[in-house]
Amino acid sequence: MSDTILFLLVDGLTNGLVYALLALSLVLVFTVTRVVNIAQGEYVMLGALTLADLLQGRMPGTLYLLIGGLALCAILDVGRWRRDWRQASLYTGGLIVAGIVALALTRGALALHLPVIGMMVVALILVAPLGALIYRFTVHPIPNATTIVFVIISVGVSMSVQGLGLLIWGANPYPVDPIAAGGLMMGPVFIPYQSFAILVTALLAMGGLYLFSEFTLVGKALQASAMNRLGAQFCGIPVNATGALAFLLAAAFSAISGMLLAPLITANYEMGFMVGLKGFVGGAMGGLIDYPLSLVGVMIVGGLESTSAYVASAYRDVLVFSLLIPILLWRNTRSRVEAR
Amino acid sequence: MTKLLEVANLTVGYGEAIAIDDISFSVARGEFITFIGPNGAGKTTLLNSLMGVLQQTSGTVTFAGEDLKALKPEARVARGIVIVPERRELFPGLSVEDHLRLGAFLRRHEGRAKMVAALERIYALLPKLKERRKQLAGTLSGGEQQMVAVGRALMAEPQLLMLDEPSTGLAPRITEEIFEAIDRLKAAGMTGILVEQNANLALSVAERGFVLEVGNVVASGEAEQLRKDPRVLAAYLGAGDRYREAMTDT
Numbered sequence: 226m227s228d229t230i231l232f233l234l235v236d237g238l239t240n241g242l243v244y245a246l247l248a249l250s251l252v253l254v255f256t257v258t259r260v261v262n263i264a265q266g267e268y269v270m271l272g273a274l275t276l277a278d279l280l281q282g283r284m285p286g287t288l289y290l291l292i293g294g295l296a297l298c299a300i301l302d303v304g305r306w307r308r309d310w311r312q313a314s315l316y317t318g319g320l321i322v323a324g325i326v327a328l329a330l331t332r333g334a335l336a337l338h339l340p341v342i343g344m345m346v347v348a349l350i351l352v353a354p355l356g357a358l359i360y361r362f363t364v365h366p367i368p369n370a371t372t373i374v375f376v377i378i379s380v381g382v383s384m385s386v387q388g389l390g391l392l393i394w395g396a397n398p399y400p401v402d403p404i405a406a407g408g409l410m411m412g413p414v415f416i417p418y419q420s421f422a423i424l425v426t427a428l429l430a431m432g433g434l435y436l437f438s439e440f441t442l443v444g445k446a447l448q449a450s451a452m453n454r455l456g457a458q459f460c461g462i463p464v465n466a467t468g469a470l471a472f473l474l475a476a477a478f479s480a481i482s483g484m485l486l487a488p489l490i491t492a493n494y495e496m497g498f499m500v501g502l503k504g505f506v507g508g509a510m511g512g513l514i515d516y517p518l519s520l521v522g523v524m525i526v527g528g529l530e531s532t533s534a535y536v537a538s539a540y541r542d543v544l545v546f547s548l549l550i551p552i553l554l555w556r557n558t559r560s561r562v563e564a565r
Numbered sequence: 566m567t568k569l570l571e572v573a574n575l576t577v578g579y580g581e582a583i584a585i586d587d588i589s590f591s592v593a594r595g596e597f598i599t600f601i602g603p604n605g606a607g608k609t610t611l612l613n614s615l616m617g618v619l620q621q622t623s624g625t626v627t628f629a630g631e632d633l634k635a636l637k638p639e640a641r642v643a644r645g646i647v648i649v650p651e652r653r654e655l656f657p658g659l660s661v662e663d664h665l666r667l668g669a670f671l672r673r674h675e676g677r678a679k680m681v682a683a684l685e686r687i688y689a690l691l692p693k694l695k696e697r698r699k700q701l702a703g704t705l706s707g708g709e710q711q712m713v714a715v716g717r718a719l720m721a722e723p724q725l726l727m728l729d730e731p732s733t734g735l736a737p738r739i740t741e742e743i744f745e746a747i748d749r750l751k752a753a754g755m756t757g758i759l760v761e762q763n764a765n766l767a768l769s770v771a772e773r774g775f776v777l778e779v780g781n782v783v784a785s786g787e788a789e790q791l792r793k794d795p796r797v798l799a800a801y802l803g804a805g806d807r808y809r810e811a812m813t814d815t
Contacts, residue, residue: 442666448656448659461639
């Protein structure tokens, strides 16, 4: 019995850490831009499938998404050529260079047969900018829209990206190699090395975000835009750039989460939505604004998921999502107390 | 004298409602002017429009020879137009020193030495900020928050400093401290626009003044002159009853 509990605990912790990266992304995006990003899970799928392609020696379809997105960015900027052709040519030139670098990087990585960690970095470099591009296309034109408008837009983004995923990768699942195969017997429990990899990577990512936002001026600017958008503008902080940065970092975190998760479940075009929603349940615990509470939330989600998978496997997702009801009730009583 | 800011026929509205109605004025380099007037006269609207937070409906605003119409707030800050907003607009979870550093966000590439020197200048001007520099802005008193807002604005090295009701909600002693700092800035050659409900205070700092009522300038002139203007005396300098009696007598 105690073996089972230990096993479930490790499993729950692993799941929780994967969702933690998602919840972190959701909180980051929501605080800086006020977007409840339903599409956040799609970066999980993109990360996992890009890594699958790279590991099997194919040109990843993500590259075409990226280059297409950069081209669209250049097209949206045509209005500036008449006003300020110098700036406009610099901008378009930068986009072209970014596209060429991405292409060269992917070809180089494929030619060199990098190890899994190296391929993860390349996949990250391909997926993360997509976050900034999606910000450019969906939020940038209407920064003062209401939350509900952004929710609807993000549902649209989620569907479109899933459709593109289906178009590029088809409906088949792809196996993804873990960072390290095998595992370790710790007492009575077998722990796969991938679980350790998840622990280390998740902690490094979270620690990195913490150091970035506490010890760099740009990180502080990101926090400032989250706390008071108008005040940030009065400091000369370009709030559209911080919004894009938040989307980019969030995409990076979610992609990492997908790349860590994929070896455990195989990657396919519709894996992201479910993972995204589970991250959301955890994030809801912190009201999408509180990092520590969100982490508590995702750990509860992870733990409940692994125990319910063991006890009543068919109802696993039902149980996880019904967690949202007590969480929302609890948030409601809390906010009422605060309002008083 | 060269004009730093020139505003011609500026009109600003919220949808259909016009808040600033065809106002023209200019500010010369090194000059401090003030807008006084009651609540809802359009003083804050005027500053927000100069800052680029509100779109102007018509008219032109020229700063150092450049038309500002298309510029976003952050671009205006880069040109040296900086505001100390009425509601301070601080970041509650960041420390006082973080606010000051963020005030110099656009000058972040100028290097560490310059940043430290700029911080020292602010601490010399507002010594209370140095005591509180590790404290979170959300835990400061109203007066200290106002000082943070002033310090943050100065870190941007403004060409034109706009102060929106710096005395609102502050104890007289704190107000005095803030206005002493403004006096010192003025003596150092700062150009500024001060918006105040406390007309006496405003006219003691500024060289020229404008009285704003429901979006229109109803009186303007040298500060000394305005102080003696019966309309100003009546409405803003607490001589209302006497003025009204005088009017009904005639």
